[in-house]
Amino acid sequence: GSPSGPLAAGRHRMRDGDLPALLMATLPHLSDDPDTAFDALTEAMLARPKAPIAEHYRALFTWLATKLPREQPARVAVERSGGTLRIVARLLETFPEARFLHLVRDGRNTAISMSRHIGFRMALIGFQLLEFLGLDPYEDDSRDEVDDLPDELVHLLPENFSAEAFRSYDLSPALCGHYWSGEVQRGVELLSALPADRLLTMRYEDILLSPRDSIARIGTFLFDDAAAPVGIDPHWLTRATALVGRGRSAWQSLPPAERRELEDACAPGFAALAAHGLHWSDDHEKNRLAMG
Structure with a gap:
C-alpha cells in the first residue's frame, strides 16, 4: 500500500x-x-x-x-559543519561567548578527501566557473566569457550539466590544497585572538592514535564550567570513543609529480599552523606526529 x-x-x-x-x-x-x-x-x-x-x-x-x-x-549545544573556517569572523560576532574546537587534519589528506567529496567538488567547480566567467552561471544566464572556459568546465554549466560530467571531472588535489591553505591561514589568524579557555586546537590524527584520551580532552573543554564543574559522563565517553574510525586518505600514494604539487599547495597552510605550534611529520607508516 x-x-x-x-x-x-x-x-x-x-x-x-x-x-x-x-x-x-x-x-x-x-x-x-x-x-x-x-x-x-x-x-x-x-x-x-x-x-x-x-x-x-x-x-x-x-x-x-x-x-x-x-x-x-x-548541557551544551555543539554544532559541527565542515568548512566553517571561512565564516569564523561571523561566528565570533554572532556567538561572542562560544567556545571553539578547531580540529585540524593533515592538509594533504584533507585535500584528497575534498577532491572526492560531492559537496566540495561542486563548490570548487563553482569557484572555477566564477573565476573564468566573472559571474555564477547558476545564478546568471550571461555567457559573454564562455569562450574562455576549458572544455571540461563547459560540460559543467547548468545547461550542459550531467552526473557523468561531474563524476569524470578531474579536480586536482593541489587545487583543493590551495583552498585548504587559504582557509587555514584566515581561520587560524582569527581564532588566535581568542583566550585559551575558549579555543581548543587538536589534530585529527591524534584522535585516531589516542581516541579515548582525545575525546576526554574534548569533553572537558566543551562540558566543564569552571564555576560549576560536573565532570564527564563515563558512558558518554565510552560511546563517543567507539565512534572514532580510521583515516582513509593517504597523500603519499599519489604519483611523485602530483604529490609535489600538493605539498607546495599545502605549504602556506602548514606554515600558518606551525606559527601556532602545530606540526606534522612525514613518518606516515608509524603516523608519529610531532607537536612543537
Whole structure:
C-alpha cells in the first residue's frame, strides 16, 4: 500500500526536490522520527517574531535541547559543519561567548578527501566557473566569457550539466590544497585572538592514535564550567570513543609529480599552523606526529 506517517512525509519532500539540510543531515542523529521533529521545529520557528539571527539560532538550539526525547538534559549545544573556517569572523560576532574546537587534519589528506567529496567538488567547480566567467552561471544566464572556459568546465554549466560530467571531472588535489591553505591561514589568524579557555586546537590524527584520551580532552573543554564543574559522563565517553574510525586518505600514494604539487599547495597552510605550534611529520607508516 501507500506509505503513511513520517515515511510519506519524507517521500513527499523528496518529490518536491527540496529536502532541507537540517532534516537530511541533523535531525536523523537526534530523533527517531526526524520528519515529525522537523515539522514541529518549523512551526515553532515560524511563530517567532522578527529578531536578530543570533537570537533565532539560540532559539533553535534551545528547542533541539528541550523538545526532543533525551536520556538526560542537554548541557551544551555543539554544532559541527565542515568548512566553517571561512565564516569564523561571523561566528565570533554572532556567538561572542562560544567556545571553539578547531580540529585540524593533515592538509594533504584533507585535500584528497575534498577532491572526492560531492559537496566540495561542486563548490570548487563553482569557484572555477566564477573565476573564468566573472559571474555564477547558476545564478546568471550571461555567457559573454564562455569562450574562455576549458572544455571540461563547459560540460559543467547548468545547461550542459550531467552526473557523468561531474563524476569524470578531474579536480586536482593541489587545487583543493590551495583552498585548504587559504582557509587555514584566515581561520587560524582569527581564532588566535581568542583566550585559551575558549579555543581548543587538536589534530585529527591524534584522535585516531589516542581516541579515548582525545575525546576526554574534548569533553572537558566543551562540558566543564569552571564555576560549576560536573565532570564527564563515563558512558558518554565510552560511546563517543567507539565512534572514532580510521583515516582513509593517504597523500603519499599519489604519483611523485602530483604529490609535489600538493605539498607546495599545502605549504602556506602548514606554515600558518606551525606559527601556532602545530606540526606534522612525514613518518606516515608509524603516523608519529610531532607537536612543537
